[in-house]
Amino acid sequence: MSSDEHPISIHKLVKRYGKYTTIGPASIDIERKWIFGFLGPNGAGKTTTIRMMLGLVRPNEGSVKIFGEDPFKSPARALENVGYAPELPNFQTFFSGEDLLDFTAKLYGIGSSERRRKVRELIEMVGLSDHARKKIGKYSKGMVQRLSVAQALVNDPELLIMDEPTLGMDPVATIHFRDLFRSLASEGRTIFISSHQLDEIQRLATHIGMINRGQMVFQGTTDSVLNAFAKKYSIEVELERMDDGIVEKIKELSYVREARVDANRIHVTLNETRDLRADLAEDIIRSGGRLRGLSLHKATLEDAFIETLRRGGS
Numbered sequence: 255m256s257s258d259e260h261p262i263s264i265h266k267l268v269k270r271y272g273k274y275t276t277i278g279p280a281s282i283d284i285e286r287k288w289i290f291g292f293l294g295p296n297g298a299g300k301t302t303t304i305r306m307m308l309g310l311v312r313p314n315e316g317s318v319k320i321f322g323e324d325p326f327k328s329p330a331r332a333l334e335n336v337g338y339a340p341e342l343p344n345f346q347t348f349f350s351g352e353d354l355l356d357f358t359a360k361l362y363g364i365g366s367s368e369r370r371r372k373v374r375e376l377i378e379m380v381g382l383s384d385h386a387r388k389k390i391g392k393y394s395k396g397m398v399q400r401l402s403v404a405q406a407l408v409n410d411p412e413l414l415i416m417d418e419p420t421l422g423m424d425p426v427a428t429i430h431f432r433d434l435f436r437s438l439a440s441e442g443r444t445i446f447i448s449s450h451q452l453d454e455i456q457r458l459a460t461h462i463g464m465i466n467r468g469q470m471v472f473q474g475t476t477d478s479v480l481n482a483f484a485k486k487y488s489i490e491v492e493l494e495r496m497d498d499g500i501v502e503k504i505k506e507l508s509y510v511r512e513a514r515v516d517a518n519r520i521h522v523t524l525n526e527t528r529d530l531r532a533d534l535a536e537d538i539i540r541s542g543g544r545l546r547g548l549s550l551h552k553a554t555l556e557d558a559f560i561e562t563l564r565r566g567g568s
Contacts, residue, residue: 259322261286261413261444262307267316269302269468276302277468279316284446284461286412289439291459291476292448293559299468300448301341304417308338320413337406341417341448343398347391351382351401354390358408376404381430395422403431414438415446420454432458452555456480464559472558480553487527488551489534491520494544503541509533 260283268278277299284290294300305311306318309325309332318325323332345354355376359369377386380400390398399422406414414435420428435445435458449455455462456476463473472479493500496518504513504522509530512523524530531548538545 260284260319261321262290262446263317263319263322264303264307265317265319267303267306267318268314269299269306269311270314275468277306277313277465280465280468280470281316282463282470282473284444286444287439287442289435289445289458289460290447291455291462292446292465293450293452293455293462293555294465295559298465300465301417303465304415304448307415308336309333335409335412337409337411337414339399339402339406339414339416339419341421343402343405345390345398345401347389349390350387351390351393351397351404352377352386354401355404355408358405362409364408372408376407379407379434380404381427396424396427399423400427400431403434411443413444413446417448418450419447420449420451428454452559456555462555476555479555479558482558487529487553488521488523489531490549490551491522491534491538492518492546492548493520493538494546497543500538500541500543504534504538507534507537 262282262284264280264282266279266281268280269276280299280303292300292303302311306313307320307325309318309329312326320332320336325332349357352373355373356369359372364372377383380403382397382400382404385393385397390401393401399419403416403419406416420431423431432454435447439445439460447455447459459476461474462476462479464471464479472482474482491504496515501513501515501520504510504520509525510522511525514521522534529550531550535545535548
């Protein structure tokens with residue numbers, strides 16, 4: 255395996271079911287040590303893309319390479335350094351968490367002494383030390399997700415592919431795993447995360463790709479994606495009393511792109527990437543409005559996500 259090969263390289267990938275094209279053409283190149291957030295609405299093609307990466311669903315056109323190997327032609331070589339944590343793992347409930355990891359390690363041919371050490375290490379790493387001997391059938395959803403990540407790490411993979419890995423976890427566990435994924439990336443591993451948790455991806459990912467209706471809408475560093483939507487700065491205005499006349503006057507201001515009313519607040523989208531709260535406050539007061547508060551809202555991945563859906567992926 256060449257150290258120059260991308261952990262994931264997808265080129266003009268197309269998947270059809272009958273006459274319906276679910277993916278493509280889509281292209282992605284992911285480099286080592288990246289934490290790549292793969293985003294998109296339900297039905298966008300995220301899971302299908304992952305299945306093609308794992309050699310479970312064959313594309314109609316294009317290619318998938320994992321560390322330079324084709325998962326359909328050479329699955330063992332392509333996937334030997336890959337760990338996978340699905341969104342809804344279906345574990346045998348009569349296993350304990352410890353038993354499951356031990357069984358998985360046996361499948362990888364790991365010897366008994368090394369196996370015991372690795373199982374203990376992974377159980378501790380994902381925060382299940384107090385539940386190691388408990389039957390999986392008694393695990394909470396968040397605990398099952400923790401165990402799924404541990405199982406994906408049994409073979410010490412260079413590439414970790416995860417579908418909604420923190421689904422069902424409480425905030426403390428989510429922070430723990432955020433730190434864990436960063437640590438794994440700092441060790442030289444590549445992390446691929448498909449998720450709907452936009453705030454968490456914004457905190458964690460170094461790079462982002464968004465897919466909608468099977469098309470890659472944008473990809474790049476997290477900062478570059480957010481900068482592309484920087485023009486979406488907005489100010490939330492709270493008045494002591496809602497006044498349609500004030501709203502109309504706000505819409506006429508040269509630096510305002512859009513103003514819409516939501517309950518007792520006005521959401522004002524700016525044409526500029528500056529904090530214009532002082533200017534807006536002055537203009538509202540001059541127009542006879544009585545302010546209760548102003549808050550600045552900068553562009554987030556949620557803004558990018560919603561804007562992408564509005565555009566329909568175009």
